[in-house]
Amino acid sequence: MEKEGNASNLFSSSSDLNCRLFRPNWENSVDQNDPFESALSSMVSSPTASHNNNGDNIVLRELIGRLGSICNSGEISPFNNNSANTSCYSTPLNSPPNLNLMRESGSNQFLSLPTFSPDPAFPERAARFSCFANTNFGGLSEIPPKLDPTKIPPPSVQENWESIPAPEKNFMASRSSTPDNAADSRENSTVSEQIPIPENGANPRKRKSAPKGKGKDTAVANVSASENSESSGKRSKSEEEKANQKASKDNSKLPEPPKDYIHVRARRGQATDAHSLAERVRREKISERMKVLQDLVPGCNKVTGKAVMLDEIINYVQSLQRQVEFLSMKLTTVNPRMDFNMEALMSKDMFQSRGSMYPSDGYPFQSPCGNEAPFPPSHGRNQRPQMENFADAASQVSSFWEDDLHSIVQMGFGQGQMQNFQGILPTSQMKVEL
Amino acid sequence: MAESSNSDANSRKRRKIDPDSQTRWRSEAEQRIYSSKLMDALHHVRRPGSGGHDAVRDAADRVLAASARGRTRWSRAILTNRLSLRLAQINRKHKKAAKPSAGKSCSRKPAKKLPPVESKVKVLSRLVPGCRKVSLPNLLEETTDYIAALEMQVKAMTFLTGLLNAGAAAPA
Numbered sequence: 001m002e003k004e005g006n007a008s009n010l011f012s013s014s015s016d017l018n019c020r021l022f023r024p025n026w027e028n029s030v031d032q033n034d035p036f037e038s039a040l041s042s043m044v045s046s047p048t049a050s051h052n053n054n055g056d057n058i059v060l061r062e063l064i065g066r067l068g069s070i071c072n073s074g075e076i077s078p079f080n081n082n083s084a085n086t087s088c089y090s091t092p093l094n095s096p097p098n099l100n101l102m103r104e105s106g107s108n109q110f111l112s113l114p115t116f117s118p119d120p121a122f123p124e125r126a127a128r129f130s131c132f133a134n135t136n137f138g139g140l141s142e143i144p145p146k147l148d149p150t151k152i153p154p155p156s157v158q159e160n161w162e163s164i165p166a167p168e169k170n171f172m173a174s175r176s177s178t179p180d181n182a183a184d185s186r187e188n189s190t191v192s193e194q195i196p197i198p199e200n201g202a203n204p205r206k207r208k209s210a211p212k213g214k215g216k217d218t219a220v221a222n223v224s225a226s227e228n229s230e231s232s233g234k235r236s237k238s239e240e241e242k243a244n245q246k247a248s249k250d251n252s253k254l255p256e257p258p259k260d261y262i263h264v265r266a267r268r269g270q271a272t273d274a275h276s277l278a279e280r281v282r283r284e285k286i287s288e289r290m291k292v293l294q295d296l297v298p299g300c301n302k303v304t305g306k307a308v309m310l311d312e313i314i315n316y317v318q319s320l321q322r323q324v325e326f327l328s329m330k331l332t333t334v335n336p337r338m339d340f341n342m343e344a345l346m347s348k349d350m351f352q353s354r355g356s357m358y359p360s361d362g363y364p365f366q367s368p369c370g371n372e373a374p375f376p377p378s379h380g381r382n383q384r385p386q387m388e389n390f391a392d393a394a395s396q397v398s399s400f401w402e403d404d405l406h407s408i409v410q411m412g413f414g415q416g417q418m419q420n421f422q423g424i425l426p427t428s429q430m431k432v433e434l
Numbered sequence: 435m436a437e438s439s440n441s442d443a444n445s446r447k448r449r450k451i452d453p454d455s456q457t458r459w460r461s462e463a464e465q466r467i468y469s470s471k472l473m474d475a476l477h478h479v480r481r482p483g484s485g486g487h488d489a490v491r492d493a494a495d496r497v498l499a500a501s502a503r504g505r506t507r508w509s510r511a512i513l514t515n516r517l518s519l520r521l522a523q524i525n526r527k528h529k530k531a532a533k534p535s536a537g538k539s540c541s542r543k544p545a546k547k548l549p550p551v552e553s554k555v556k557v558l559s560r561l562v563p564g565c566r567k568v569s570l571p572n573l574l575e576e577t578t579d580y581i582a583a584l585e586m587q588v589k590a591m592t593f594l595t596g597l598l599n600a601g602a603a604a605p606a
Binding site: 292306311316318323325327328329332 | 494555558578
């Protein structure tokens with residue numbers, strides 16, 4: 001089972017007894033109905049005597065536990081203690097640069113909290129992502145003894161989260177009231193979104209998986225919004241700028257926190273008057289839509305620059321419209337035949353030889369000739385092998401023309417769609433390149 | 435689609451078609467719906483008699499626009515164009531007799547716009563129905579949706595022609 005498999009991986013990879021101590025509790029708790037509460041209780045019930053601020057830690061651990069139980073992915077990768085944890089990011093969303101950026105941004109943000117020794121950004125990240133690496137427990141031995149590794153909830157963390165308890169404490173102390181609750185609620189909301197995805201909370205050692213990508217965006221935006229709500233003033237804003245600047249390398253939408261009207265934050269070294277801000281917003285909108293179009297229009301990956309992209313888009317739209325026109329002509333030629341043959345279809349044998357299809361196949365291709373000359377022959381060639389599929393489906397139902405056509409359509413889509421459309425679209429590609 | 439979810443959060447007031455365009459037009463269900471509706475429309479077109487290939491094309495475009503449920507500009511333009519087109523044709527016939535040249539020249543000589551991007555934007559806006567005076571970001575949005583819809587239309591019509599060809603040919 002997945003749990004046991006992961007458990008074995010865990011034991012083999014890390015040498016921390018604390019994890020092992022913790023895991024059974026975690027697994028047992030996960031089996032219960034409410035994994036979060038039970039995990040929390042299990043965590044709390046674990047030896048916490050050595051820890052000073054139980055209250056704060058409980059709150060923190062609750063938060064982390066909730067968030068951590070989300071980060072269940074089926075994979076466990078062996079972590080090194082203080083490595084950049086490139087191994088834990090096997091999903092495309094979890095690239096190490098992301099976390100490094102966040103780390104730097106987090107460190108910028110928490111300049112006021114110098115007591116965070118290794119990673120001041122940790123509590124923020126812990127609150128956001130809360131996937132806890134198991135091997136970090138091993139690395140925790142480096143940490144001053146007051147940091148009790150057992151306090152750390154089993155859910156694994158990506159990187160060096162050794163400083164979990166201490167920075168958590170201070171983090172909670174400094175950002176106690178509304179922003180925390182706000183962030184909490186928002187993170188809980190992102191948490192609750194992620195819950196259905198990794199349902200088995202049996203795996204405390206999780207990489208930061210897909211939830212991170214989404215959580216990061218919303219969480220960073222939330223943090224920036226919550227930072228705004230705080231009265232920390234310019235300092236946090238300037239730090240947020242840097243954070244946004246760095247984080248915006250990944251996501252260009254960060255400068256626009258989710259508010260009623262669009263807030264644009266001037267990045268470092270950019271003009272801040274209203275006109276240039278508005279222009280920047282407009283340019284960003286345009287560029288983001290061009291990116292979407294780039295994905296939509298085939299063959300535009302290498303193209304950069306608006307003019308060439310627009311050319312490609314125009315060509316593509318024109319080719320699509322021409323295709324529609326051509327297909328409509330074909331439909332008009334096909335339709336009258338169907339109407340004439342309605343009664344004939346009913347009476348004749350449905351399962352005629354497929355060879356008879358071919359000569360009649362040539363007929364519709366000759367009629368809509370003219371400027372579509374390059375198109376039909378290749379079109380016909382592609383379509384002929386696929387006609388047989390249609391013949392199978394259609395011949396059985398063509399007697400019940402109107403009633404069952406819809407069912408044919410649905411039935412045929414499954415089998416015909418792949419082949420037929422792939423045959424057609426490459427020919428349209430040909431046209432575009434011409 | 436984190437990007438689209440963010441943009442959704444950003445602009446809740448504006449109607450948002452970005453998250454829908456790719457997923458909506460590419461779903462098989464949508465294709466099936468379109469095909470069935472198109473079949474119905476084609477039958478209605480067929481019955482009165484042959485209207486030429488443009489009738490089919492207009493029917494196809496209309497059904498496509500109807501599937502958009504009025505959320506996009508081009509779809510609304512297609513649906514309303516059919517009403518205004520007839521009037522325009524009638525008016526043009528009258529005006530053509532009276533003023534053959536003047537009207538055309540006035541409308542066909544705008545100020546020369548050198549920036550190539552600008553001229554291409556104009557061409558694109560002419561291609562997408564109903565988007566002549568739309569700003570560039572909105573135009574790009576409409577184009578995205580329009581391209582996705584056109585792709586679906588091509589797929590569905592190809593499938594239908596194949597189906598009809600096979601259906602017609604097999605018993606013959």
